[in-house]
Amino acid sequence: MIKIDSYRIERSDENLSGITLRKFQSDVLRSTSPLIVLDAPTGSGKTLAYLAKALKENFGSTVIVYPTNALIFDQLSSIQRLLSALGKKSVLKTPIPDEIFEDTGSGDVSLYVVNGETLNTLAKNSNTTEGRTWLSVLRKDDSPQRVFLTNPEVLYFLFLLRFSKSNELVDSILKPNERHMLVLDEFHLYYGYSLATIYFMLMYIRNRIDQFIFSSATTTVLPDFLGEPERISAAPSPYGDTIQHELEFSFQGMSGSTLSTDDIRELSGLVERAYEQSGKRGKADVVVILNSVLTAYWLARELENKYPGLVSEIHGLVPQGERPKPQELRSLVVGTSAVEVGVDFDTGFLIFEANNVGSFIQRLGRGGRHSPCRVIAVIPSLLCESFRRQLGDGETISRVQLLDSVRNTFSSLPLYSDFLSTQGANLVLLSVLASWVFKAYDKITIKECVDSLTRSLREDRYILPEGLVSRRDELLRTLQREDFGGIIRALGKQMSVRSTLSTLPAFFDLRERSGFDFISLDDLSKVMFSIKSRKEVKRLAKERGKKLPLRFSEYEKIVIVNKVLDRSEKTCISVDKDEYSSEPRPLYSFWVQTLNNSEPYKELLKSQPAFLVDERSDWRLAGLRVCRGGYLILGGDALVAWSANR
Structure with a gap:
């Protein structure tokens, strides 16, 4: 065992409503930079730094994006306590299922918890859609300041028009006559595919945000369109x-x-x-x-x-x-x-x-x-x-x-921050645009979708942000590649912040426990599973006394985990290696070698983008070992591996 000394961080001389700030909190409060990258350890008080700045600079809306729903709920009570300590009355405007109910009164700061569970509860209570209900609550809110706690999926869907009345929602959250702050907490968790989708979103909304704060435990390289950040860290001190x-x-x-x-x-x-x-x-x-x-x-x-x-x-x-x-x-x-x-x-x-x-x-x-x-x-x-x-x-x-x-x-694991400028990222952006088309026309063919995207780009129907206008011709050329149409369809049908197949929606129908969560492609080798439609899973869950979470409602197919195996299987995939070695292609002709039924794998992987690499150098990228040597990267991660390989 190695002994690790206790860790102290530096205090400041600044006092805020009776709270002595730590130096990094004071630095954030005093910063005049519109772009801050913050490096501070768990439990050091990052949330206080965000709130103090929001209150001091009188931001109308402060949107804090957390990577998980659990972290959102955890931070809610912390934020309520901190606001009270800072002399502000907070009012919770969205119901928390089974725990806390919204307050219809008024206060100094309105708090909104915005994720699948709270939106679903809002919609059920008012018998309408999530977007319309949220808009109705916002219109009634007369508090001078608002704090939104959300996750990247909700923010992404919101700004990419997945909610009804989305344009009005954006204007109600980020009111044109006010200043606003966006905080991306634990930003080091985004890489490659997810990093590209987040950056695309930021391109669309950056002109509506006056203050960006990126909280990260690792070195963060931001794209040029955001500008040069001020970097603030929690410095150690023997007396702090x-x-x-x-x-x-x-x-x-x-x-x-x-x-x-x-x-x-x-x-x-x-x-x-x-x-x-x-x-x-x-x-x-x-x-x-x-x-x-x-x-x-x-x-x-x-x-x-x-x-x-x-x-x-x-x-x-x-x-x-x-x-x-x-x-x-x-x-x-x-x-x-x-x-x-x-x-x-x-x-x-x-x-x-x-x-x-x-x-x-x-x-x-x-x-x-x-x-x-x-x-x-x-x-x-x-x-x-x-x-x-x-x-x-x-x-x-x-x-x-x-x-x-x-x-x-762990430095050998890249962020793939340059993925944003590659042809693989063009395919991600086109899949984002295609997801709008699939949302509007459920039974549209891929050819009709590609034709629609081509017309819209040529006729400037899509408002491309400044950072993407120069790529219009590139996007059009990519659309003309027939072999990329299948990839755009596969990703566009399941578009989200995270890559397809990086995590899979699952219903665990086990003897001791049942419930919904996500499972990795790697973990499928440890279980017996099947693939069912969302409708079938919803019915099965109801029989078990469970309810399909709203975050699963976008998925057409869901994994059913029936049994945990005593020993992991040695699963591999057999493909024509030449077909996938030069660029990603939709996976059609393949066979999965497994001791159990291989049909669920076929149903899960069919049409997904695939790209062959010699070895799996980054285990975060989803894929399967190839039976005759090599590794097949699958889903949206195939675009990342292809771009990195080039």
């Missing part, structure tokens, strides 16, 4: 506020980019040893944070067999209302990123899985918040030797040294 207590840190490898069945069994033994070494206080003695709901469910079953009644689960298969509160946590806590928010636990032993810088830093920050803690990071084995060299031979290092070692070890 303690953000994290001392840690005893170690790490171990997992066999691949995700945990295998063998890894789970080894991890179960690790948790058992950690629990026996803990003080056995009976509450959150060991906390485990994993990447996928499947592995969390799997590990919890293993531990429950060993320690019946001592395991708390916090993940997507556990409904929000059934998740334990901090005082209700049992000795062993197992979950996904849902553990990272809403549960401010004090644990003596933290074990977490991480295969990128962002998740490593975020999860490390959950340990030692209240008292010293032992931490074990589980990382891909191929990175272990590099990480060991980076850490060095010292018995004690600083948190800054640890984070530098993490960044250097």
